[in-house]
Amino acid sequence: xxxxxxxxxxxxxxxxxxxxxxxxxxxxxxxxxxxxxxxxxxxxxxxxxxxxxxxxxxxxxxxxxxxxxxxxxxxxxxxxxxxxxxxxxxxxxxxxxxxxxxxxxxxxxxxxx
Amino acid sequence: xxxxxxxxxxxxxxxxxxxxxxxxxxxxxxxxxxxxxxxxxxxxxxxxxxxxxxxxxxxxxxxxxxxxxxxxxxxxxxxxxxxxxxxxxxxxxxxxxxxxxxxxxxxxxxxxxxxxx
Numbered sequence: 001x002x003x004x005x006x007x008x009x010x011x012x013x014x015x016x017x018x019x020x021x022x023x024x025x026x027x028x029x030x031x032x033x034x035x036x037x038x039x040x041x042x043x044x045x046x047x048x049x050x051x052x053x054x055x056x057x058x059x060x061x062x063x064x065x066x067x068x069x070x071x072x073x074x075x076x077x078x079x080x081x082x083x084x085x086x087x088x089x090x091x092x093x094x095x096x097x098x099x100x101x102x103x104x105x106x107x108x109x110x111x112x113x
Numbered sequence: 114x115x116x117x118x119x120x121x122x123x124x125x126x127x128x129x130x131x132x133x134x135x136x137x138x139x140x141x142x143x144x145x146x147x148x149x150x151x152x153x154x155x156x157x158x159x160x161x162x163x164x165x166x167x168x169x170x171x172x173x174x175x176x177x178x179x180x181x182x183x184x185x186x187x188x189x190x191x192x193x194x195x196x197x198x199x200x201x202x203x204x205x206x207x208x209x210x211x212x213x214x215x216x217x218x219x220x221x222x223x224x225x226x227x228x229x230x
Contacts, residue, residue: 035218037221043206045157101147
């Protein structure tokens with residue numbers, strides 16, 4: 001079974017609009033971390049935001065926020081006020097207790113003018 | 114912030130050549146480094162976990178004799194693709210964590226595009 005599921009292969013959004021990228025996860029470990037990374041066409045992996053399983057509040061980092069719904073095991077990324085430079089591949093990832101990162105298949109986001 | 118340097122960024126070489134890729138943590142000590150492989154339009158697949166001073170732990174299906182990993186210091190891990198063939202062509206990317214803490218992100222190098230002719 002997939003541990004991280006990203007159901008949207010591609011998403012389109014207009015500049016200045018908000019967009020939500022979906023991510024659901026599967027784990028039986030009570031302690032885990034959820035991460036979002038951005039990968040532009042150049043290939044580097046850019047860390048965006050982190051949510052711990054015990055965190056009470058949703059994580060926010062500038063224009064990025066994580067809509068964490070623990071009971072539903074979802075950790076959607078919300079990008080507000082999209083910019084052209086946001087066009088990239090976005091990966092959701094999970095780390096279980098002291099373990100390695102497991103990545104979803106990614107969502108390609110295209111921001112249009 | 115924490116920086117991971119990966120070198121070279123691109124390699125093009127003939128079949129049968131061995132290729133060495135270096136991964137360095139520039140401003141922190143990394144007891145653990147990770148090596149991933151990414152095919153076009155696919156996700157990152159973990160190949161192995163590299164621990165300083167000990168043997169690497171390889172994921173199922175990854176040939177340890179083909180992909181040699183050395184983690185000789187707290188700031189350097191190397192991946193050597195031995196006798197590379199066209200099917201080894203891929204994007205290889207390393208990452209490292211600076212603290213053994215669940216909420217610390219893995220910092221990634223910029224990756225190496227390997228093309229075997």
